[in-house]
Amino acid sequence: MAAPPTAVENRLRTTEQIQSPVIAFEDVSIAFEANSVLEDISFHLNRGETKAIFGIAGSGKSTILKLAMGLVKPDSGRIDVLGNDITQMREEDLFELRRQIGMVFQESALFDSLTVRENVAFRLMEEHQISEEEIERRVRESLRFVELERTVDMFPSELSGGMRRRVAIARAIVTRPEILLYDSPTGGLDPVTSTTIIELIVKQRDVYKTSSLLVSHRLQDAFVMASHYFDRDKGRMLPLPPGARGDVPMTFLILRQGKIIFDGDIHELAHSKDEYIREYIS
Amino acid sequence: MELTSPTDFAKDIVQSVQDYSLLAGRSLANLFRHPRYFADMMQQADLIGVGSLPIVVLTGTFTGAVLALNSAHTLERFGSLSLIGQLVSVGMVTELGPVLTGLMVAGRNSSGMASELGSMVVTEQIDAMRALGTDPTKKLITPRVISTIFMLFFLTIISDFVGLIGGGIVSSLMFGMDWHQYWSSAWQTLKFQDVFTGLLKPVLFGFIIATVGCYYGISARGGTQGVGRATTQAVVASSVLIIAVDFFATRLILSIFGYR
Ligand SMILES: Nc1ncnc2c1ncn2[C@@H]1O[C@H](COP(=O)(O)OP(=O)(O)OP(=O)(O)O)[C@@H](O)[C@H]1O
Ligand SMILES: [Mg+2]
Numbered sequence: 001m002a003a004p005p006t007a008v009e010n011r012l013r014t015t016e017q018i019q020s021p022v023i024a025f026e027d028v029s030i031a032f033e034a035n036s037v038l039e040d041i042s043f044h045l046n047r048g049e050t051k052a053i054f055g056i057a058g059s060g061k062s063t064i065l066k067l068a069m070g071l072v073k074p075d076s077g078r079i080d081v082l083g084n085d086i087t088q089m090r091e092e093d094l095f096e097l098r099r100q101i102g103m104v105f106q107e108s109a110l111f112d113s114l115t116v117r118e119n120v121a122f123r124l125m126e127e128h129q130i131s132e133e134e135i136e137r138r139v140r141e142s143l144r145f146v147e148l149e150r151t152v153d154m155f156p157s158e159l160s161g162g163m164r165r166r167v168a169i170a171r172a173i174v175t176r177p178e179i180l181l182y183d184s185p186t187g188g189l190d191p192v193t194s195t196t197i198i199e200l201i202v203k204q205r206d207v208y209k210t211s212s213l214l215v216s217h218r219l220q221d222a223f224v225m226a227s228h229y230f231d232r233d234k235g236r237m238l239p240l241p242p243g244a245r246g247d248v249p250m251t252f253l254i255l256r257q258g259k260i261i262f263d264g265d266i267h268e269l270a271h272s273k274d275e276y277i278r279e280y281i282s
Numbered sequence: 283m284e285l286t287s288p289t290d291f292a293k294d295i296v297q298s299v300q301d302y303s304l305l306a307g308r309s310l311a312n313l314f315r316h317p318r319y320f321a322d323m324m325q326q327a328d329l330i331g332v333g334s335l336p337i338v339v340l341t342g343t344f345t346g347a348v349l350a351l352n353s354a355h356t357l358e359r360f361g362s363l364s365l366i367g368q369l370v371s372v373g374m375v376t377e378l379g380p381v382l383t384g385l386m387v388a389g390r391n392s393s394g395m396a397s398e399l400g401s402m403v404v405t406e407q408i409d410a411m412r413a414l415g416t417d418p419t420k421k422l423i424t425p426r427v428i429s430t431i432f433m434l435f436f437l438t439i440i441s442d443f444v445g446l447i448g449g450g451i452v453s454s455l456m457f458g459m460d461w462h463q464y465w466s467s468a469w470q471t472l473k474f475q476d477v478f479t480g481l482l483k484p485v486l487f488g489f490i491i492a493t494v495g496c497y498y499g500i501s502a503r504g505g506t507q508g509v510g511r512a513t514t515q516a517v518v519a520s521s522v523l524i525i526a527v528d529f530f531a532t533r534l535i536l537s538i539f540g541y542r
Contacts, residue, residue, distance in 0.1 A: 095416065109406040123415065126415065171414075
């Protein structure tokens with residue numbers, strides 16, 4: 001953890017590890033009663049990569065994250081997460097795997113009868129071996145990361161929507177999981193708060209090299225992520241130098257009517273000929 | 283309201299019974315698997331036990347009193363008022379203590395569990411818990427089931443006891459019975475079979491209250507309204523089940539030990 005990650009470093013890292021996807025969907029289909037939501041979708045998330053998932057409301061973005069977490073089972077297809085076929089695993093065995101994944105729910109899903117501290121500490125307390133001081137230290141660290149240290153003793157109902165979203169992020173990252181799944185982390189937030197959250201995600205990507213799936217409604221946010229990197233020396237997000245744009249491990253995936261109509265990086269997206277995509281990104 | 287075909291309806295029922303049985307079975311099986319949540323068990327025990335104590339004491343006392351009142355009138359007619367202690371004690375210990383305590387706790391805690399877990403389902407907190415790597419059946423359901431069984435057992439004993447006192451007060455104050463005579467006949471009439479029945483029932487009822495409450499909570503759908511519906515259904519279902527199981531348990535014990 002010495003030198004700040006340069007764009008070149010990141011590029012090297014992504015190419016050399018491209019063979020080891022942390023999440024792989026193969027021909028996954030799911031329907032809720034008669035409503036078919038995803039049809040035979042396949043994609044890979046490589047180690048260290050952040051993949052932004054787009055699509056109109058109800059296109060199945062949240063469903064993809066829940067499938068990746070094993071919270072819902074697909075009707076057909078195979079989902080590999082960190083080398084395990086989770087479609088064949090029993091619920092009891094999934095809990096172990098899920099501890100290596102952090103998830104930020106669309107509506108935050110904080111435990112409303114626990115304080116912010118207990119929410120963030122939940123996973124650490126469940127491990128039953130970590131000392132109180134260590135838990136407190138890591139909770140503080142995690143909350144400092146999202147700039148909410150002073151809310152530790154408050155209840156989720158006393159926080160604003162944006163603060164809740166950030167607590168949910170703190171809860172997801174407290175154990176430094178290998179994979180992060182963010183469901184609309186900036187949805188319905190003001191530009192200032194969303195920029196803070198985008199910076200957090202970029203920091204996770206560039207400093208902690210976490211692989212992540214990111215559901216978003218705003219393409220703009222993802223463009224910011226693809227054109228910025230986190231400078232560890234200055235401690236903030238900076239634009240990539242011209243010419244190095246898109247040299248961060250950031251890809252895009254667009255869903256439409258149950259299918260993936262685009263999966264690639266920012267250059268491919270900018271040069272796409274598809275009418276729908278052109279309209280979407282304009 | 284949508285019309286469902288009879289086969290779909292039957293399938294739904296079979297499915298629910300199956301889901302309920304799975305949940306009920308797992309809630310006990312979890313006791314033998316790590317991790318076990320003692321702190322949550324203690325918290326629930328406090329909530330159920332201490333919280334229900336006042337209503338259990340009140341209903342127990344008045345039930346014992348009214349039992350004495352009613353039987354005294356009948357017994358007086360036959361000139362055998364001295365039997366009152368035996369009537370109150372057998373009635374309280376084998377039947378009214380367990381059933382009324384069960385119904386009280388069902389009304390209070392089955393609904394509480396259904397609404398708490400139901401709200402957690404509709405706000406995705408259950409999914410969040412699973413996503414955090416914690417089994418909700420271990421963390422939420424098992425502690426509730428175990429502490430309800432445990433607490434109902436003791437609440438029933440308390441209810442039996444205050445019921446006897448309530449009966450004694452009525453007999454001595456209103457019918458001029460000797461307190462000592464009442465008390466010794468009440469004690470001496472109790473056989474092993476009565477005590478066994480009286481202590482087995484709260485175990486069964488406690489299990490019913492907690493598993494039914496948790497089942498309706500965990501399977502709540504459709505927002506706040508769904509949670510409300512789950513809450514009412516939990517109370518209705520657990521109360522009806524308590525009374526039905528009471529009958530079958532009594533029948534079974536009688537067939538094992540024979541009639542008194
Ligand atoms: N538990 C469920 N039961 C029934 N239908 C569901 C369930 N979850 C999702 N759906 C359906 O699946 C479809 C996709 O839902 P999903 O939540 O994945 O959408 P989304 O892309 O995340 O939308 P949004 O942008 O509004 O968050 C929707 O049509 C929804 O009605
Ligand atoms: Mg969604």
